[in-house]
Amino acid sequence: MTKRVTRTFIVGSEWLYYKIYTGHKTSDKVLTEIIMPISIKLIKKRVIEKWFFIRYADPNHHIRVRFLINNPKNINEVISILYGHLNDFIEQDLIWKIEIDTYKRELERYGLQTMELSETLFYHDSNSIVKFLDLIEGSEGEQLRWLFGLRSIDHLLSSFNYSIEEKLELLSHLKTGFGKEFGMTRFLKKQLDDKYRKEREKIESFVTFTRKSHPSYEPILKILNTKGKAIKPLAEQILYLHADRKLQLEINNLMESYTHMLMNRLFKSKNRLNEMVVYDFLYRYYKSAFALKYS
Structure with a gap:
C-alpha cells in the first residue's frame, strides 16, 4: 500500500515556511549568520529535524526557508528564536520584509x-x-x-x-x-x-x-x-x-x-x-x- 504523501502544510503544521526579503549580497549574510547557526542549535535540541532554502523572486528577491519541526507544538520556540535575529537585520535595513507562508510540495516534480x-x-x-x-x-x-x-x-x-x-x-x-x-x-x-x-x-x-x-x-x-x-x-x-x-x-x-x-x-x-x-x-x-x- 502506497504511503499517503501530504502536499500542503499551513502554519501550525510540521513545516514552517519563511520568506525573507533581502538584497542579493545580504542573502548570503542572512544564511551564514542567522539561518545556519540557529538551525544547528535547533537540530541539536531536537526541535527541528531538518531545513532547506531556495532563492526566489516574485519579482522581489528573497530566500525561502523551510523548517521541519519535530513537534508542531514547538513552533513558537522556532519563531521566537528567529524573531530576535531577523529583527536585528530589519532594524539595520538589511531585511525589508518577512512572511510566513503555506508550503506546497512539488509532488509532480519530485x-x-x-x-x-x-x-x-x-x-x-x-x-x-x-x-x-x-x-x-x-x-x-x-x-x-x-x-x-x-x-x-x-x-x-x-x-x-x-x-x-x-x-x-x-x-x-x-x-x-x-x-x-x-x-x-x-x-x-x-x-x-x-x-x-x-x-x-x-x-x-x-x-x-x-x-x-x-x-x-x-x-x-x-x-x-x-x-x-x-x-x-x-x-x-x-x-x-x-x-x-x-x-x-x-x-x-x-x-x-x-x-x-x-x-x-x-x-x-x-x-x-x-x-x-x-x-x-x-x-x-x-x-x-x-x-x-x-x-
Whole structure:
C-alpha cells in the first residue's frame, strides 16, 4: 500500500515556511549568520529535524526557508528564536520584509515516493552550500563560487553512481536546454569558447583536486565529502526504486531538478546565466574526459 504523501502544510503544521526579503549580497549574510547557526542549535535540541532554502523572486528577491519541526507544538520556540535575529537585520535595513507562508510540495516534480528523500537531500545540500559561503569572500570567493558549482554537480552525480558517459549525456541535455533559453548565438558561443579556453586548466584542476594536490582547498573537500556521506543512503534508496521500476520519474529528470536546485542555492544573483555557464563548462570538461578515456 502506497504511503499517503501530504502536499500542503499551513502554519501550525510540521513545516514552517519563511520568506525573507533581502538584497542579493545580504542573502548570503542572512544564511551564514542567522539561518545556519540557529538551525544547528535547533537540530541539536531536537526541535527541528531538518531545513532547506531556495532563492526566489516574485519579482522581489528573497530566500525561502523551510523548517521541519519535530513537534508542531514547538513552533513558537522556532519563531521566537528567529524573531530576535531577523529583527536585528530589519532594524539595520538589511531585511525589508518577512512572511510566513503555506508550503506546497512539488509532488509532480519530485515524485510521491521520493518527495521526503528529496527534502532530506535539500537539507544536506543547503548545509554544504552555506558552509561553503561562510568560507569565501571578495573576488577570489566569487571565482571559487562557480568552480564549486562544477565540482558540486560532479560530486552529486558520482553519489548517484553516474558513469562519465551518463554524466556527459545529462550535461548535454542541460546545456542544450539552457542554450535555447538564452538563444545560443554565434557571439554567445564564441564568448563561452573563449572563456572556457582561458579557464580550462583551472576547471580541470578544481574538478579533480585532492587533499594532497591542493592542501589549501581541504575545507572545501571536507564540505563535499561530508555531504557525500550524508546523501549516499538517500541515493541508494532512489537508485533501488529506479532499478525496481518503481520510480515515478525518470532518474535523469530527477537529477536535473536536483542539479538545478543546487545551482539555485549557490548563486546569489544572475542564477540562470551562471547556471548556463556552469552546465556548458562541465559538459566540455566531460566531453574531454570521455574522449581521453577512449583514446
